[in-house]
Amino acid sequence: MKARLFTEEFKKKSVVEELDIRADLLSKWRNNPLYNAGYLLADNPKLSEGQLKIRRLEKELREIKLESEILKKHWAFLQK
Template sequence: MTRKKYSKEFKLDAIALVLEQGYSRSEAARSLDINANMLGRWIKEHQAQDDQAFRGNGKLTEEQAEIRKLKEQVRRLEMEKEILKKATVFFAKETK
């Protein structure tokens, strides 16, 4: 059985039923055919992160994108450093 994936719009609409239209979590969950606990998690995430909630796969925050870029740069620089070490050893042997 595969997990259902819900769009950001669906989640925001479900949250609006509870927060704006006065439905209880269980009523909204039952009408949308989802688990009430899941709806509760969505509401908590939305209240905690607001515009960053429900970014989806691959959509990084600015900080996450910067961290990913810096990690890639560190990996590249470490590789270049190893190449230079090997070249130094190679040329030191050649001059003897």
């Protein structure tokens, strides 16, 4: 079974209807670092090329740290 893919517009419309709020308010919340844990979101047109690179590198670092933790646990398991 294939995963269903929804457009960003559809997702936004669904959330707006479910929460009964204005679409511009939802966009403001999404792009405000106070409400999104300090992350700049990918579809934020205000991101500079440098900020995009930082986001990509931070994501890569998180993935590498996760892989490292998995390998450490696996190694510890094999040592038993």
